[in-house]
Amino acid sequence: MGPIKEILAEAQFQEELSTSSQAKLVVVDFTASWCGPCQTIAPFYEQLSRKYPNAVFLKVDVDKCQETAVSQRVSVMPTFHFYRNRVKVDSIQGADPQKLEEKILKYYDEGTGENDVGVAGHMVALVYL
Numbered sequence: 273m274g275p276i277k278e279i280l281a282e283a284q285f286q287e288e289l290s291t292s293s294q295a296k297l298v299v300v301d302f303t304a305s306w307c308g309p310c311q312t313i314a315p316f317y318e319q320l321s322r323k324y325p326n327a328v329f330l331k332v333d334v335d336k337c338q339e340t341a342v343s344q345r346v347s348v349m350p351t352f353h354f355y356r357n358r359v360k361v362d363s364i365q366g367a368d369p370q371k372l373e374e375k376i377l378k379y380y381d382e383g384t385g386e387n388d389v390g391v392a393g394h395m396v397a398l399v400y401l
Contacts, residue, residue: 275321276301279332282339288330289358297327297379298355302341304334307349309367316369324380354379 279285279300292298301317303310321329334341334349344353344360354362354375361379364371 275325276318276329276331279330279337279340281337282343285330285332285337285340288328289355292328292355294357296356297324297376298330299327299376300330300332300344300353300355302332302334302344302346302349302351302353304349306335310350313350313367313369313372316372320373320376324376327376327380 277288279288285300289298299320301310301314303314305311317329317331321327332340332346334346346353348365350367351363351365352372352375353360356379362375364375
């Protein structure tokens with residue numbers, strides 16, 4: 273299946289948001305099997321999940337997981353939501369690969385947990401005893 277986790281129930285969706293590291297970006301693709309644009313952007317979404325390994329990528333089929341689609345107020349497919357610390361920080365509608373990657377880049381480096389010591393954008397040498 274790769275690095276994208278398929279969400280099958282609202283409880284699983286909430287659990288993924290809760291257990292993801294506070295620093296990690298969570299990207300959610302709300303999709304449907306009958307949605308042509310959803311199928312078109314799916315391979316690109318898969319590539320992004322490999323390109324940005326410090327983010328969590330989820331896929332929600334709105335027909336299989338209607339409760340989550342309703343609770344997140346999704347009415348257009350594809351819709352992408354971006355979460356940090358369980359809070360939705362942004363969203364986009366439509367199959368626009370450039371916009372999708374721009375949003376990921378915007379939020380990806382905000383506290384990935386990898387470089388949270390020192391000054392942002394600078395490497396810090398740590399001494400291990």
